Amino acid sequence: MLHWDGGRWNSVAFTYPAAPPAAPNLVPYPTTAGFFAVAAVGADTAYVVHTTSDGGSGSTTFMRCNSQSCIGDGGVYAIIRAISGRSAEDVWAVGGGNTNVTSTFYSWISHRTAAGWQMVPVPDIGGLSGVVAITATDVWAVSEDQRTGGGILHWDGTTWTQVPSPAGAYAVAGRAGNDVWAVGRVIQHWDGTAWRVVSSSSGGLNGVSPSAADDVWAVGSLYSAADIQHYSTLPTFSDVPTDYVFAPAIERLICRALISGYTCGSPEPCDAYNRPYYRPGTGVSRGQVLKIVTGAAGWSPVILTTATFADVPVGSTFATAIETGVAHGLISGYTCGSSSAEPCDVQRRPYFRPSSPVSRGQLAKIITIARNYHPPFGTPPTFADLPATTTLYSYIEAVAAQNIVGGYNRGTIPTEPCDGNGRPYFRPSAGATRGQLAKFISLAYGGPAQ
Secondary structure, three states, X not given: OEEEOOOOEEEOEOOXXXXXXXXXXXXXXXOEEEEEEEEEEXXXXXXXXXXXEOOOOEEEEEEEEOOOEEEXXXXXXXXXXXXXXXXXXXXXXXXXEEOOOOOOEEEXXXXXXXOEEEEOOOOOOOOOOEEEEEEOOEEEEEEOOOOOOOEEEEEOOOOEEEEOOOOOOOEEEEEEOOEEEEEOOEEEEEOOOOEEEEEEOOXXXXXXXXXXXXXXXXXXXXXXXXXXXXXXXXXXXXXXXXXXXXXXXXXXXXXXXXXXXEOOOOOOOOOOOOOOEOOOOOEOEHHHHHHHHHHHHOOOOOOOOOOOOOOOOXXXXXXXXXXXXXXXXXXXXXXXXXXXXXXXXXXXXXXXXXXXXXXXXXXXXXXXXXXXXXXXXXXXXXXXXXXXXXXXXXXXXXXXXXXXXXXXXXXXXXXXXXXXXXXXXXXXXXXXXXXXXXXXXXXXXXXXXX
């Protein structure tokens, strides 16, 4: 049990709760127990759900907590999965009950008022897994129970009723009576009059958080991998409009938390939404590239107590990413003493030059090594400015074979005349930009074709 005080997480003392008395005529099963949900309902008050399941039935103990300790606050013979409250005396908890004899789950809702916890009659749409209390007369609960097909319930201050919806849902959240979101197999939105499908998840979303009408995040899993979806009618960055050539790639990397932008006002002006800037045409450094590539690859970070490079001290901005990338053979350093600005220390450590720019050819090499791509054999050079004798030829051909790079149309500038084969130019020595980096990484690690 942990509490966030604004600066750090602190442990909260609690006594392991005892389960409520079991209902009669139950078949015994091995039990599992744990905390399943929490709702902060005041400056220093929260309710926590501790549920014990025996494989076919379960019981829940409610705990009322502050930043110092938790105490028991009653219990029910049901598997409670979600909790939401507006105040310490207006809290809703939802889940499912089970007779254990027929293995029939049914909807369960308990309401905490000043009089304590009370079970509230509810239509049976199967076990409930999500609830959100918007006002005292506007509460939503959802189910994606396979037995019943699930559904969505609404509390109007007096009665729980089922509201027509395209599908059931696993989680629900809302900001206002006309802005409620439910996720599961699909993403649904309540606009005050009806539930409508906004997007098909193609997987299993189990969490949703709307921070604004224009900024909604949903999370879950898709084919055993993390699934993160973002809804917005506005692009994330002020300088990356939706029709920008690299916009899909940039948005995808934002959803994967691989890139970030620059706060507006430093020096770019802020718009009405205070959106950050991405600066897609700005060059990228060696340190930035390794941070993004090692993050996309999902490699375990390499943290050393002694720095490998003289100019990358332990704890510096890109130190972990650089050490991780070097450990995987992506890039190497420069021998000390090659310039007066890089003298040799006692250990004669090399220099990495983390702020030095990365060229398009170097970026192709890094991605080829990270993804273990191999160049095609027996095919003529793809680019007019990249003969087979070029240092980075095999790396660039490898990413070209993966349709990650396409080059520049021939004849676009006088120094790039059309050759007899009409081949494009790659410009391997040109500096890679942040926009190009986003495209390369997105395509190399499963992004949309561009």
